[in-house]
Amino acid sequence: MKVAILCGGLGTRLREETEFRPKPMVEIGGRPILWHIMKTYAHHGFHDFVLCLGYRGNIIKDYFLNYEAMNNDFTICLGQRSQIRYHGHHTEQDFNVTLAETGLETQTGGRVRRISKYIDGDTFLLTYGDGLSDVNIPDLIRFHKSHGKLATVTTVSPISRFGMLELGDEGRVMRFAEKPTTEGWMSTGFFVLQREVFDYLGDDDCIFEHEPLERLATDGQLMAYRHSGFFYAMDTYREYQYLNDLWSRGVAPWKQWDDAPLMPAPSPLNGRHYGAGGVPPGARPMGPRPGE
16 A cells, blocks of 8 residues: 655745755654655555655655665765665665655645556555654554545544633633543544545646535545544744654654564675664643644
8 A cells, every 4th residue: 555645845844954955854763754754654554655745855856866875885886887785774675765846836635646557456555754652553554444435544633732711700810621522533644545546637737625625525535543642743943953852862653673684685686785774641742733
């Protein structure tokens, strides 16, 4: 099952980090947030990715083109018989990554429509390149298959950015709650979609979160998977700092994968070796629902 990730937005609310690189390449603990998202899916057995590129997509391309060299020791033979031998191995050996240009100004729905040619199954996964979660992907897919609709969106109960007060007569504070859970549900991304969803998408100016999802809801084809665990979107510099703090303290709830490396696999080219080379459980985002 393919995993599509929206990576093309401008990330204007995080301009301190995104002026010279796309938001999915902003680092958490020395790794792009995109890497963390991909590791989450891979932990659950999903290794086939389609990245919807846009703003500064060349930086994402360079990252993956140079992945082996930047994550392994290697020996290089220069000259006309140039060869590279990688020493060591990493745990991303079996990742299959399609990097698809979807336009600089294209909206989210248009980006999804543009990668339809790379989706070869009846069901695929879709999420944003700036949101982290500990959502149980297999359980999400089981829920999607159980209801038989075209689309499932993962939702959480949002937490207020501010402390909330309950007031009595004459301004007496009856109750104070620091950043309580608010009513309603918000989208986190982490969609499960059927191929028929492509029929709901328009041209490049189509915003996935507007008409397509609204029409799916009207048609009774959109269901919500209620996630009670961790979700956090990196929309601002403060949220960037918060996620890095969680990682540096070793308490990142989204990190479910094992760091043990896989054994290296021999390349068919020249016999070379490539690849393998304190948070509450209910934490919620301080900012708005993620965009790209």
